[in-house]
Amino acid sequence: MKGELKLSILGSGAAFSEIGHNSAHLVDRKLLLDCGAPVTSLLPGLGGSVGELEAILITHFHGDHVIHLPTLLVARRLQHPEASPLRLIGPPGLLRHLKVLGETAFGTGLWSRIESQDGPLWARVEEWEDGRSGEVAGYEVEAISVIHSPELECLGYRIAIPGVSLGYTGDTTYCPGLLRLARSVDHLLCECTSFSGPQPTHLWGEEVAALMREIPSLRLILTHLNERRPLPGALLASDGLSVTLRGCAEG
């Protein structure tokens, strides 16, 4: 429906969380945000399948955000050969990382055989940088750099249709990119790795609360969790949760 986004949580846990799968989130059953959870087996529980996916936005190359990509791609290629190539968007280096992941997961047998038959990764790999925007799976998408880990680039994304917009932080610290992203959206799917104290490469509850004070109209859904503590005004993600998002003006 115009003006609504359906957000489903496949993985709400931080990298070493005991309360949820690693990061993966689904918009309208066709756009996947990170691929750290076993998406292939989780999608049917939400009425979806890997064959329906149109695009995946990857925030960065830590395992809890990308580890399931090879399985998803091979499953789609073998079980849904009629599906058109996925658009796979992430920071610079995505193609190289994906090749390493795929060859590690499936060796020079399956992965390389499909690659040689169908071209590089039978997916449209696009390496985006800060500020790049364009149409993806019917959404207006913009990549925004955030600061997470010093050794690698991390992108957040703004995803919009007329009437409603959603931001996804990936992993981030309290940085200018986070504020830029948060100010540009109605809803923010925001990492919150700790509630008990500051984290060197992540957000914690006090910083999320500060973000909410800074932008009172912003509606937050907290993910990348190690525990679930109530934070007034924010929704805590949990695996299997689905929510319908509407623009702030529509209540």
Ligand SMILES: [Zn+2]
């Ligand atoms: Zn992470």
